[in-house]
Amino acid sequence: MGLADELLEDAHFLADKGITDQRQTLMRRSISTAYYAAFHLFIDDFVEHWEFPDQRARLGRMFGHGKMCTGFTPKDKKNLTTVEQALQDVITAFSQLQKDRERADYDSGWRLVDTDVRNAIRLAEDVFANWRRIKDEDIARHHLLSMFGARSD
Amino acid sequence: MYLPSAVTKQAEIEAAIARVQQSIGPDVVRIRYEIGEDWSGQWAIFFRIVLTDEAARHRLRDVAPKVVWGLARQLDFPGMGVFPYHNFRSVSEQAVLQEPAWA
Numbered sequence: 112m113g114l115a116d117e118l119l120e121d122a123h124f125l126a127d128k129g130i131t132d133q134r135q136t137l138m139r140r141s142i143s144t145a146y147y148a149a150f151h152l153f154i155d156d157f158v159e160h161w162e163f164p165d166q167r168a169r170l171g172r173m174f175g176h177g178k179m180c181t182g183f184t185p186k187d188k189k190n191l192t193t194v195e196q197a198l199q200d201v202i203t204a205f206s207q208l209q210k211d212r213e214r215a216d217y218d219s220g221w222r223l224v225d226t227d228v229r230n231a232i233r234l235a236e237d238v239f240a241n242w243r244r245i246k247d248e249d250i251a252r253h254h255l256l257s258m259f260g261a262r263s264d
Numbered sequence: 265m266y267l268p269s270a271v272t273k274q275a276e277i278e279a280a281i282a283r284v285q286q287s288i289g290p291d292v293v294r295i296r297y298e299i300g301e302d303w304s305g306q307w308a309i310f311f312r313i314v315l316t317d318e319a320a321r322h323r324l325r326d327v328a329p330k331v332v333w334g335l336a337r338q339l340d341f342p343g344m345g346v347f348p349y350h351n352f353r354s355v356s357e358q359a360v361l362q363e364p365a366w367a
Binding site: 188203206207209210211213214222224225226227229230233237 | 302303315320321324325328329332336340342347348349350351352353354357360361
C-alpha cells in the first residue's frame with residue numbers, strides 16, 4: 112500500500128475517533144490528513160515515472176500546494192466530456208479539501224461538526240476514485256504537469 | 265480595487281440556488297452564500313448548505329454532489345470570476361452552533 116492510501120486510511124481512523132469522542136483536534140487532523148492523502152496521490156503518480164528512484168522524494172517536494180488547483184480549461188465549458196467532467200470533479204474536490212485543510216490547520220475559531228469531517232473523507236475518496244479512473248488520459252497527464260508548475264501553452 | 269462580476273449577479277445567484285434547492289427536494293433545508301477572497305487571495309463564492317439530519321448523516325455522499333453539480337450547472341463560476349467552495353452541516357449541528365451566517 113502506498114503512502115497516499117495509508118494516509119486515506121489514517122484519515123478514516125481519525126474521523127471515526129474524532130466523531131465518536133467529539134474531539135476537535137482529531138477532527139482537524141482527519142481533514143488535514145484527507146487532504147494530504149489526495150496531495151500524495153498526485154505526487155506519487157507523478158514521481159513514479161521518474162527513472163531514478165532515489166530522486167523521487169526530492170522531485171515530490173517540488174510540488175507547490177497553490178499550483179495544484181489551476182491549469183485546466185475545458186474546450187467547451189457547457190459540454191464537458193466524461194473525462195473532462197471527472198477531471199473537473201477532481202479539481203473541485205481537491206480545492207475544497209485544500210481550503211478545509213487550511214482552516215483545520217490554522218483557523219482556531221472554526222468549530223467543526225461531524226458533517227465537516229464526513230464531507231472531507233467523501234471528497235478525498237472521490238478524488239482517489241476519479242483520478243484513478245482518468246489518470247492515464249491525456250488531459251489528466253497534462254493537468255498533472257500543470258500541478259507541477261508547467262505552463263499549458 | 266478588483267471585484268468579481270459575481271458581486272453584481274446576486275439576483276442570478278439567488279435564483280439559481282432556489283432552482284437547485286427545488287430540484288433536489290427536502291434534503292436541502294437552505295443554502296446561504298458569501299463572496300470573498302479565499303485563503304490564497306483568490307476570489308471565491310462560499311456556499312453554506314444546511315441539510316436535514318437524515319441527509320447529512322446517511323446520504324451525504326448522494327446529496328452533496330447533487331448540490332455541487334447543480335450549482336455548477338446553473339452558474340458560470342469562471343465567468344463570474346470566482347471559485348466555488350461548499351460546506352455542509354445538519355439542522356441539528358446548526359442548532360447547536362447557532363452561527364448567523366448559516367441561519
